[in-house]
Amino acid sequence: MVNDARGTLLAVRETVQSELTSYLTLQREYLSGIGSELIPVCDALESFLLEGGKRLRPLFAYAGFAATGKVATAADIRAFTSLELLQACALIHDDLMDRSDTRRGKPAIHRHFENLHQQEAMNGLADQFGEAAAVLLGDLALVWSDHLLHTSGVENSALLSALKVHDEMRIELMAGQYLDVREAGERSPSVDRSLRIARYKSGKYTIERPLHLGASLAITDEAERKDLTNILSAYGLPLGEAFQLRDDMLGIFGDPSVTGKPAGDDIREGKRTVLMAMTLERADQTSAAKITAALGREDLTVDQIEEVRALITATGAVKVVEDLIEGLLSNALTAANSDEIDPSARELLIELATSATRRSH
């Protein structure tokens, strides 16, 4: 059974890839008709969207649809695919805001356009051009995500039903993103605040809302799908938090050759994660001072990062976070096994839950 679910997810992932490819080909035609200056925009977004990405949000939307017992059509999968374009906006703007240099081992979009500016010896400031390009490419990806959803070919009633979930998801995403940015400005970390951010940025945006979006395309009457919506939340919210906690772990202990990010990236960026808040809550004064001094220092050596990692582990925070992930995962799996979920979707939800929390990138 597990292998069947894996096979299904793999097939959906391939369809998402081919839908993205088709959509971007159409848009390239359209934009290059406006002006050849727009070709680098198409190149950059194609590379960003087609050369990586776990396609988690479309997969969760697929699972939310399957949970109703219905079978998704090509038009439905096109609608799910739109979530990858929204995610591209979130990542491009995120990298800009964090001033990150890389994404999946390649230059972040703002760095890529900064490099183009320099290579072509353009007029003006290269960093300003890079930043402006990242703002606009993110905006364009956001508008494209809407456009792909609207033109997916799903029935009008399904589209109208999906728009409601979709809007709510995007407002929550922006709110969560702001809370995350705001958190970096706090004088001291907080486990509670970081958990709330994880809930909005990942629990809701990455998992719960994509599941709801899928279900809303299959059952257009909100009242009719209410019980299912609630169970999908009972599955999605804890899983989303667990997903974010796994991200926290990978941001500190992840293998750069697998994550595509520098070793100990969250330490160098001084990111206010739940793991870090728990670490500082538990650390003695000496360790806390050492860790705090290292946070946000981009020039840390591999040895220094290794030292911080050891200090974090020594506080016991890693074990607490791993236990928390297992507990949240177990709650999600209980929900996946409830009667409201169509049996045909159960293995999909279990497979997705496992891969979202036990991943290495």
Add this chain to the structure above:
Amino acid sequence: MVNDARGTLLAVRETVQSELTSYLTLQREYLSGIGSELIPVCDALESFLLEGGKRLRPLFAYAGFAATGKVATAADIRAFTSLELLQACALIHDDLMDRSDTRRGKPAIHRHFENLHQQEAMNGLADQFGEAAAVLLGDLALVWSDHLLHTSGVENSALLSALKVHDEMRIELMAGQYLDVREAGERSPSVDRSLRIARYKSGKYTIERPLHLGASLAITDEAERKDLTNILSAYGLPLGEAFQLRDDMLGIFGDPSVTGKPAGDDIREGKRTVLMAMTLERADQTSAAKITAALGREDLTVDQIEEVRALITATGAVKVVEDLIEGLLSNALTAANSDEIDPSARELLIELATSATRRSH
């Protein structure tokens, strides 16, 4: 008749203001429920949206609707109002990309949040926080604009009809914005390229597409409104270019107490406008060198700006641009008087055309 049209536009403007106020009140309730940290986001967007703005795009959408002979309902005006939220996104991101300090005489959004960071002695870099906030507030305004359109209360068929125009408009906007940013990187100015940017950023986005959006809400069948759509383009495209040319003039000769921007702002920013391209095309070598040296220098004195203004006028470019504006306006007015336009909308279109091109801010 002209006074009637003015009265109508004034009344629509007031309705737009009250619809924005209601929408923002609802969103404040929702966001502050997520976290009190989001209150400054609501404050800033309320101030940005309610304390200024000509409401041009909703007014043109209203006129496009009226051109069908139908009378817009409260729901329709709510749908038109969504364009102000889209425009807020464009302006907030524009100011960030241009690194502008002010908007309508007040700090630009990124500066406002930079100031908040300093006032509250927050952790981290104030400018990075300001930039991140501007990225996210722009994104939020974009998502809100969609949400307000979707929840405006217009019939489903009207909404579906509008989505198509709306998506096309937003893709064109982002393309035009990129061309504009890209233009600043060119080694030398070009009248043709600047005119194309004016066509996308202003002709289409500010005037033609809002008119089409209005018409698409009134007549949902695309084929049925084809002739009207074409006439609205014949009115909107030249008018939009004229609008942008007036902007070029105000960016150099505008009165700061009326425009809310520093004197000679486009000179200090080194903006690549049609007016500037025409100036440099016409200037002799000495004048061209003097003007080019002044472009992009933020420390110019009032006397130096006055000197550049005199050099620009001396090339004859100002007269060429003013003549061009009059010619484009005359084309727009001819279209406004054609039979496809319902007589009840004629004076509205004429009044809007005049105020868009003979304005002082």
